[in-house]
Amino acid sequence: MSQSFDIAVIGATGTVGETLVQLLEERDFPVDSLYLLASSESAGSSLPFKGRNLRVRDVADFDFSQVTLAFFAAGEAVTRSFAERAQVAGCSLIDLSGALTLDKAPCLVPEANAGALQGLTRPYSLTSPSASAVALACVLAPLANQLGLRHVTVTACLAVSSLGRQGVKELARQTAELLNARPLVSRFFDRQIAFNLLAQSGDPDSEGHAALERRMAAEIKQLLGQPALSVAATCALAPVFFGDSFSVSLQVEGDVDLPAVLELLRTAPGVELVEEGDYPTAVGDAVGQDAIYVGRVRRGIDGPRELNLWIASDNVRKGAALNAVQSAELLIKHYL
Amino acid sequence: MSQSFDIAVIGATGTVGETLVQLLEERDFPVDSLYLLASSESAGSSLPFKGRNLRVRDVADFDFSQVTLAFFAAGEAVTRSFAERAQVAGCSLIDLSGALTLDKAPCLVPEANAGALQGLTRPYSLTSPSASAVALACVLAPLANQLGLRHVTVTACLAVSSLGRQGVKELARQTAELLNARPLVSRFFDRQIAFNLLAQSGDPDSEGHAALERRMAAEIKQLLGQPALSVAATCALAPVFFGDSFSVSLQVEGDVDLPAVLELLRTAPGVELVEEGDYPTAVGDAVGQDAIYVGRVRRGIDGPRELNLWIASDNVRKGAALNAVQSAELLIKHYL
Ligand SMILES: NC(=O)c1ccc[n+]([C@@H]2O[C@H](COP(=O)([O-])OP(=O)(O)OC[C@H]3O[C@@H](n4cnc5c(N)ncnc54)[C@H](OP(=O)(O)O)[C@@H]3O)[C@@H](O)[C@H]2O)c1
Ligand SMILES: NC(=O)c1ccc[n+]([C@@H]2O[C@H](COP(=O)([O-])OP(=O)(O)OC[C@H]3O[C@@H](n4cnc5c(N)ncnc54)[C@H](OP(=O)(O)O)[C@@H]3O)[C@@H](O)[C@H]2O)c1
Numbered sequence: 167m168s169q170s171f172d173i174a175v176i177g178a179t180g181t182v183g184e185t186l187v188q189l190l191e192e193r194d195f196p197v198d199s200l201y202l203l204a205s206s207e208s209a210g211s212s213l214p215f216k217g218r219n220l221r222v223r224d225v226a227d228f229d230f231s232q233v234t235l236a237f238f239a240a241g242e243a244v245t246r247s248f249a250e251r252a253q254v255a256g257c258s259l260i261d262l263s264g265a266l267t268l269d270k271a272p273c274l275v276p277e278a279n280a281g282a283l284q285g286l287t288r289p290y291s292l293t294s295p296s297a298s299a300v301a302l303a304c305v306l307a308p309l310a311n312q313l314g315l316r317h318v319t320v321t322a323c324l325a326v327s328s329l330g331r332q333g334v335k336e337l338a339r340q341t342a343e344l345l346n347a348r349p350l351v352s353r354f355f356d357r358q359i360a361f362n363l364l365a366q367s368g369d370p371d372s373e374g375h376a377a378l379e380r381r382m383a384a385e386i387k388q389l390l391g392q393p394a395l396s397v398a399a400t401c402a403l404a405p406v407f408f409g410d411s412f413s414v415s416l417q418v419e420g421d422v423d424l425p426a427v428l429e430l431l432r433t434a435p436g437v438e439l440v441e442e443g444d445y446p447t448a449v450g451d452a453v454g455q456d457a458i459y460v461g462r463v464r465r466g467i468d469g470p471r472e473l474n475l476w477i478a479s480d481n482v483r484k485g486a487a488l489n490a491v492q493s494a495e496l497l498i499k500h501y502l
Numbered sequence: 503m504s505q506s507f508d509i510a511v512i513g514a515t516g517t518v519g520e521t522l523v524q525l526l527e528e529r530d531f532p533v534d535s536l537y538l539l540a541s542s543e544s545a546g547s548s549l550p551f552k553g554r555n556l557r558v559r560d561v562a563d564f565d566f567s568q569v570t571l572a573f574f575a576a577g578e579a580v581t582r583s584f585a586e587r588a589q590v591a592g593c594s595l596i597d598l599s600g601a602l603t604l605d606k607a608p609c610l611v612p613e614a615n616a617g618a619l620q621g622l623t624r625p626y627s628l629t630s631p632s633a634s635a636v637a638l639a640c641v642l643a644p645l646a647n648q649l650g651l652r653h654v655t656v657t658a659c660l661a662v663s664s665l666g667r668q669g670v671k672e673l674a675r676q677t678a679e680l681l682n683a684r685p686l687v688s689r690f691f692d693r694q695i696a697f698n699l700l701a702q703s704g705d706p707d708s709e710g711h712a713a714l715e716r717r718m719a720a721e722i723k724q725l726l727g728q729p730a731l732s733v734a735a736t737c738a739l740a741p742v743f744f745g746d747s748f749s750v751s752l753q754v755e756g757d758v759d760l761p762a763v764l765e766l767l768r769t770a771p772g773v774e775l776v777e778e779g780d781y782p783t784a785v786g787d788a789v790g791q792d793a794i795y796v797g798r799v800r801r802g803i804d805g806p807r808e809l810n811l812w813i814a815s816d817n818v819r820k821g822a823a824l825n826a827v828q829s830a831e832l833l834i835k836h837y838l
Binding site: 317319321323337338341342345357358361362363364365366369370373374375379380383395396397398399400402404405406407409411413415417442443445446447448449450461462463464465466467468469472474476478 | 653673678694697716732733781812
C-alpha cells in the first residue's frame, strides 16, 4: 500500500495553478484530498480533477492543518500572507512566487540540485524558482563542472504569460486592435506590447535592476551551488503568449570543448538538444513540453573561452508548474 | 552657387530604398538628377520625389557614368553584380548590403568614425553597416574611451523588416491567420514568427554563427577602431514589424563611472538617452526617429566592471537609409 497525501494548491484558478492541477493528475501524483484555493472572487467556481469537479475555496478561510503540502502559486502577497500560517500548522510548502528568502526556502530544480533537500527539516519550505532560473539551471548544471563557469550573461525574452492571465489577455487585445487599425490604449502593460519588445518586466530598483533580474541571478547561483558566480541578467517582455526564450553567453575558465559540451547536453536530464543547423523556438518546440530546449550551441566569434547558446522553455509548464510538481515528487519520495 | 549631384538609388522600391529617397527630399540633399533603379519587375512603376513622379528603371540597363554617387540597397547579389561596373564608370558608392569587404569598402557611421573617410581615393566605396552595427556604434563610440571596452555581448532582437518587404508581409499574414484560428503554414520564414521568437536570422556557418552576426561583430570593431575588441553577437528575429532592440552587456577595464557614462550618452550625437526608471522601446520611441534610443543603463548585478544597457533603433531609417544619406552628406561636403 503506497502512501497518498492531502494537498492544497493556492492560485488554482491561475495560469500556473491550473497547469499544476493538471500535472498532478497526469503524473498520477499520490493525492488523497486536493484543496483548490484562490481569492474570494473565484471561490465557489469549480475545476476538473480526475473526472470530478472540485470546488474552489477562499484561501483566507483555509485550515492548513488539513494538508501535508501546499503549492503557493498566487503571487508574492498571498505567500507573504499565508506561508507562515501554513508552516505553523505543520504544512510543508513549495512557493512559486519568490516571496520567501532563499536561505529560509531554498530553490529546488530536481535536475540541478536534488541534494539541496538534505539537511532541511519539517515542515519543508522550498522555492520553485523563477521560470528563467529553472531553464538556465537545467542547462547549466550539467555543464558547470566541465566548463568552469565564470560569468553568465543572459537576456530573457519572456512571454506575456509570465505575468499571468492578464498579460495574455492584454497581448491578444492589443494585437486585435492594431490589426483592425484601431487606436491603441494600453491597459495592463504601461505601453504597447503587441509587435514591440519591452525592455523590462517590473520596476527597476535604485541601481536599475528589476526584482525579477535580481531574483533570477540569485537563484541561478544557489541552484548551481556557486555563490560567487557572476551573473548579468536582462529580463524583457516579448509579444509571445507562451514560452520564454533566452540568449545566453558564458565566460568560462579554459577553452570550450564543444563536442564534450554537446554530449553533456544530449544526455542531460530534462534537456532536449536541438542539433546543429536547427534551433529551438518557444512556440515551435518548448510550449506544452516537459523539456527545456537548447540550441545554437557555439563558441564565441572572438574567443574559445566563451560559449553561446539559446534556450526555449515553457514558462508555465516546465518553468513553474512542472518544476513544482517534480519537487514535490522528490519531497514525498524521500522526506514526507 | 552650391553644387548638386546626380544620384542613383538601387533598390528604390524596397523598404530601405523608399525611405532613402524620402530622406534625400526631407534633408534637402543637393540632388540634380535622381535615378531610381530596381529589378525589371518594378521597372516602369514610379515613385514621388519633390512633387514629381520619377520612373523606376531596371538597374541592368543603367549607365553608371551618368551619376556621381550610387546607393546600393537591393541586396548582396545586386551589389556583387553592379558595384564594379559603377566603380569603373567613376561612380562612388555607398553599399547597404554588406556584400563588399570592409578593407575595400570601409564602414561609415558619421557619429562614430567620420575620420574614416580620410585617405580614401575616388571613386569612393563605402559600406553603410548593418542596422545593428549602426545602433551599437552610435552608443558605444562616445563611451569607448571612458570605459576601456574589453568585451561586448549583444543580443539583437531584430524586426521582420530587417528582411525587407517580405518579412513584414509574412508577420502580418501569420498574425491574422492565428488570430482567426486558422491553421498556420509558414512561408517566407521557415517557421512561425507570429507570437514567437526565432533564434537566428539566416543560416549558421560551420561554427554556428550566422553571417549577420559575423558581419555585425566585424563592423563594430572597425567602427570603434578596435580590431582586437571581442564581440559576442546573437541576432534573433522578433515578431515586431519595425524597430530593432538590443540587449547589451559590456565588460570594461575599470569600475564603471555611471554618472560619467550617463553624461556622455546625454550629449552623444544621434543618441537619445531615456532616463532612469523609464526605458526605450522600438515601437514607442525609435520608429520614425533619427536618433538611437538607449536606456536601462546600469552596472552589473555582480560587478562594477560591467555595464548593461538596452538600445532601440529604427532599423530601416537610422539603421540603413538615414545612415547612408548622412554618409553621403559627409562625402559631398569634404570629398566629392
Ligand atoms: N506565469 C508564469 O510563467 C510563472 C512562472 C513562474 C512562477 N510564477 C508565479 O506563479 C504565481 C501565479 O502566477 P500566474 O501566472 O498563475 O498568475 P495568474 O494567472 O494571474 O493567476 C493568479 C492566481 O492567484 C490567485 N490570487 C490572486 N490574488 C489572490 C488573493 N488575494 N488570494 C488568493 N488567491 C489569489 C488567483 O485567484 P483568483 O481566480 O481568485 O483571482 C489566481 O488563481 C505568481 O506568484 C507568479 O510569480 C508564474
Ligand atoms: N531592411 C533593413 O532593416 C535593412 C537594414 C540595413 C541594410 N539593409 C539592406 O538593404 C538592402 C535592401 O533591403 P530592403 O529591406 O529594402 O529589402 P526589400 O524591401 O526586399 O527591397 C529590395 C529592393 O531590392 C530590389 N531588388 C531585388 N532584387 C533585385 C535585382 N535582381 N535587381 C535590381 N533590384 C533588385 C527590389 O526591387 P523590385 O521592386 O524590383 O523587386 C527592391 O527595391 C539589403 O541589402 C539589406 O540587407 C536592410
